[in-house]
Amino acid sequence: MLDIKLIRDEPDIVKQAILDRGKDADVTDVDGILELDSRRRAILVEVEELKRQRNVAGEEIAALKKKGEDAGQIVERMREISERIKEMDAEVREVEARRTELMMDIPNIPQESVPVGPDESANEEVRTWGKPPRFTFEPRPHWEIGEALDILDFKRGAKIASARFTLLKGAAALMERALINFMLDIHTKEHGYTEVFPPILANQESFEGVGQLPKFGDDMYWCRDDNLILITTAEVPVTNIHRGEVLAEEELPRKYVAYTPCFRREAGTYGKDVRGIIRQHQFNKVEMVKFVHPDVSLDELESLTANAEEVLKRLGIHYRVVCLSTGDLGFASSKCYDLEVWMAGAGEFKEISSCSCFTDFQARRANIRFKPASGGKPRFVHTLNGSGLAIGRTVAAILESNQLDDGRVVVPTALQPYMGGMTLIE
């Protein structure tokens, strides 16, 4: 959520941001908010004056009664005022609710350094690492490799659950587990993150706190009987660790890393990535989340991205870093780098991590603040998060990058200790 003061003072900046983002655009909402906001304040001034009168009268009544005198007249007068207050309070509540509703749908303001453009075609490649592997044969996509090795079983995954669920067997299951440990170890032991294992179901407030509700409920699995939702990413529970809290400035930055399964209905992606394990309803992910001081959030985005990149470097997988354009930027994000890994079999780059700075957008929704060390009022922290990395896609990338002409797959050296010394999948 944006600061109402920003919308008041700089409505044109907000409108421009909405236009730059393209698709969610409805600039008239800003005017609607401004109107409701001034209505709200006008009523507030009036009703607070009435409340003041009520408080004064209350003291008078108490004093009169103490003296044993009759306060009937004042009471009678106050009865009317109270009635009026009740009406106006309800009005304020209603106006406020409508204002908040509109505000919840306004996306974050992109950073100035974010390229302006309508969609992913305007994204900017920031850097690349490594080179695409060369083959003396036609490299195959991971689903062919996986089925041939009998480690990816799509048919049975579908039988057990539905399409876009995959049964991992043998070396694939082992690699999945190994990658989780491998990544967690890097981030906890070398990058200074604290490991957490959060609830995999979260309530509605938690989803609202990170900006996934009310807008994107269609993509979630709801347990309606219990009013809980399967998390779409660890960002949801981990960011909400500090919902409603005031941290000490000295506690910043707070850095967490979590492995969790993630669940997405992938509504509206029919026909996209239908083969393989790129787009699944259930997938594993290691996620980094940071709570930082507002002054350093963009630096923290760079280091967060570097932390994610480190995993790919250790695994020796070719990738590039892309700065998303305004049109491709997530709703809550002010700046975002995607790490795209080279899928040797498919011959294209695929997103494997998304590292975002949300400035105070999530913190305002989730009410996460810090107390400045120099004193003064609490301020909103800035939040960031990034995958480090999506596990399934990493498996796919390894299978495709490290395949041999006979169908076997070389286990990356760095991962071998995590797979019981296995060097080759055959």
Added chain:
RNA sequence: GGAGAGAUGGCCGAGUGGACGAAGGCGCACGCCUGGAGAGCGUGUGGGCGGCUUAGCUCCGUCCCGUGGGUUCGAAUCCCACUCUCUCCGCCA
């Protein structure tokens, strides 16, 4: 799932329908005291919204005692619903 208890300021803890947001204590901050520290003494110690002024960090108002409603001229205090925590029983990885 059944039965019961409870939710007050950073923490502990009192609280009557009407007294700067609330006794007391702890903690914390500043000051005094001290050669220094401690003790002691003194002062202070939350947040949201809004107004004025256009920035007072020591202005004014309003709201906040789990959350949301209700009763009342007035509610932390009475009523209702919900949420959470704790104890016991049952079931269970």
